[in-house]
Amino acid sequence: MQNSIPLLFVHFGDDWIRGSEVCALNLLNNLDSRFLPVLWTNNSAMASAARRAGIAVEFERFDIAVSFDSSRRRFNLLAWAKQRRRAIQLIKHYQIQLIHINSGAPCQWVLGAARQCNIPSLTHLHSPYNLHDRITLGLHVAPYIVCVSHAVSHAxxxxxxxxQQLSVVHNGVPESLDTDQNVFSVKQYLGIKQNENVVVSVGSLIHRKGFDRVISAIECLHRQQTHCHLVIIGDGPEKTALKAQAATLGLEHYLHFVGEQPDVAKWLCSDVDVMVSGARSEAFGLVLVEAALARLPVIAPNVGGIGEVVDHLKTGILYVSNLNTPPLLAQHIAHLLSDSVLARRLAYNAYRKAKTQFTVAANQQSMEQLYQKQLEQNPTQAHSRLRALLRPVPSIIAHIKRRWLSISSSATQGSTL
Structure with a gap:
C-alpha cells in the first residue's frame, strides 16, 4: 500500500518457533495495512514462516556484542559496530519509520542506530532480565518498553x-480453537482406556518448566490410589532425566512423552481432563491461555505473570511454588478430577476471560496504538540518557552489599569451625 508505514521488526532468539516467536508471527501476520513490516532476525525457522506469509525478511547470524554466558562476560566492540552499521543500512534501504525491538538483546546495537537516524523505537520484553543484562543491554535508555506482563516490568x-514510557500488553492467542469440531482422541491415540483420567502439561523440557515436579505429583496420586496418565507435550535437554525419573518411580506406563506438536490446540481440545503447569518461573504462561480457549481447567503455580492469566478459584487453581509443590499439586489435581462441577466452572470462566483479554486481536490493537503513539512523538525529546544510565546505581550498590555480606558471613562461619 502506498501510504503504509515501513516497520523494522528485529527479533533475536534461538532457532525455533515457541512462545515469543508465535506471538511475534501472529502480530506480523495480522497488522493493519497501515504498517508494512520487515523482519530482521537470526532465527531461520521464524524467517521461513514469515516469508511464507509474504513478509519481507532479512536473515543473518547476529554477532552479539555482550555475551549472556555468565562464565564468559565480554564486550565485542567490532561486533557492536558491525551490527549497528547494518541496522542503519536497513533503516535507510527500507526507509524505516518505526522500529520494534523484539527482546532485549538487539537493544545493544539497534537503539544507537535508531537515535542516529532519528527513528522512534519500542522494546518488547517477553521475559524478566537480571541486573547485569538490564544494564549491559541498555534497557534503561530504551525510549519506550512494552512488557508481556506486569511481573516482567517490576524490576x-x-x-x-x-x-509513562512503559506499557504492559499481554500476549494473544488465535481465537480459532473450536472444541465442537474436535475429532482427535488422545486416549485412543495413546492406547489409554476411556475410563482413565489424563493430565496434560506443555512446554520445553528444561528445569525452569518444572516437569519433574509434575511427575512427582503424579507419583503422589498413585500412592493415594488415584491413578491417572500424564501426557507431556514438548522436547528439550531434560527429556532423558525426566524419563529416568518416571522409570525410577515406576510410572512408565502412565507417562507419555509425545514430543513437539505442531498443533498443541488439537491435543488440548481432545479428551484430556486437566492442564497442569509445574513452572518454577514464567513471564506470562501462553499455554495456559491456549488451555482456557480449549475450555480445559488449569492448575498452575503463582509465579511470574501466571497470576495475571489465572484468577485463583475463578478461572483456575493457583498454588504456592515451594519444596512442598508435588504433594500440593497432587491434592489440587485430585480435587479437580473428583469435582466435575468445579472443573467445568473454572474452565468456562477461563474461556470467557481468554476470549476478551488474551486474543491476537486485542494484542494487535494495543500494539498498533503504541506504534501510533511512538510515531507522533519526537525521538529527539527522549529522556536524558545520563539520568537513565544512573537509574540502576542503587540496585548495583544493593547487589554489592548483598555479595559482601554473603562473603563475610561465609568467612565468619568458616573461622568458627
Missing part, C-alpha cells in the same frame, strides 16, 4: 524507569 520500574 525496571523499581529502578526508576518512567511509568
Amino acid at each position: 525496571l520500574l523499581n529502578e526508576g524507569y518512567p511509568k
Whole structure:
C-alpha cells in the first residue's frame, strides 16, 4: 500500500518457533495495512514462516556484542559496530519509520542506530532480565518498553524507569480453537482406556518448566490410589532425566512423552481432563491461555505473570511454588478430577476471560496504538540518557552489599569451625 508505514521488526532468539516467536508471527501476520513490516532476525525457522506469509525478511547470524554466558562476560566492540552499521543500512534501504525491538538483546546495537537516524523505537520484553543484562543491554535508555506482563516490568520500574514510557500488553492467542469440531482422541491415540483420567502439561523440557515436579505429583496420586496418565507435550535437554525419573518411580506406563506438536490446540481440545503447569518461573504462561480457549481447567503455580492469566478459584487453581509443590499439586489435581462441577466452572470462566483479554486481536490493537503513539512523538525529546544510565546505581550498590555480606558471613562461619 502506498501510504503504509515501513516497520523494522528485529527479533533475536534461538532457532525455533515457541512462545515469543508465535506471538511475534501472529502480530506480523495480522497488522493493519497501515504498517508494512520487515523482519530482521537470526532465527531461520521464524524467517521461513514469515516469508511464507509474504513478509519481507532479512536473515543473518547476529554477532552479539555482550555475551549472556555468565562464565564468559565480554564486550565485542567490532561486533557492536558491525551490527549497528547494518541496522542503519536497513533503516535507510527500507526507509524505516518505526522500529520494534523484539527482546532485549538487539537493544545493544539497534537503539544507537535508531537515535542516529532519528527513528522512534519500542522494546518488547517477553521475559524478566537480571541486573547485569538490564544494564549491559541498555534497557534503561530504551525510549519506550512494552512488557508481556506486569511481573516482567517490576524490576525496571523499581529502578526508576518512567511509568509513562512503559506499557504492559499481554500476549494473544488465535481465537480459532473450536472444541465442537474436535475429532482427535488422545486416549485412543495413546492406547489409554476411556475410563482413565489424563493430565496434560506443555512446554520445553528444561528445569525452569518444572516437569519433574509434575511427575512427582503424579507419583503422589498413585500412592493415594488415584491413578491417572500424564501426557507431556514438548522436547528439550531434560527429556532423558525426566524419563529416568518416571522409570525410577515406576510410572512408565502412565507417562507419555509425545514430543513437539505442531498443533498443541488439537491435543488440548481432545479428551484430556486437566492442564497442569509445574513452572518454577514464567513471564506470562501462553499455554495456559491456549488451555482456557480449549475450555480445559488449569492448575498452575503463582509465579511470574501466571497470576495475571489465572484468577485463583475463578478461572483456575493457583498454588504456592515451594519444596512442598508435588504433594500440593497432587491434592489440587485430585480435587479437580473428583469435582466435575468445579472443573467445568473454572474452565468456562477461563474461556470467557481468554476470549476478551488474551486474543491476537486485542494484542494487535494495543500494539498498533503504541506504534501510533511512538510515531507522533519526537525521538529527539527522549529522556536524558545520563539520568537513565544512573537509574540502576542503587540496585548495583544493593547487589554489592548483598555479595559482601554473603562473603563475610561465609568467612565468619568458616573461622568458627
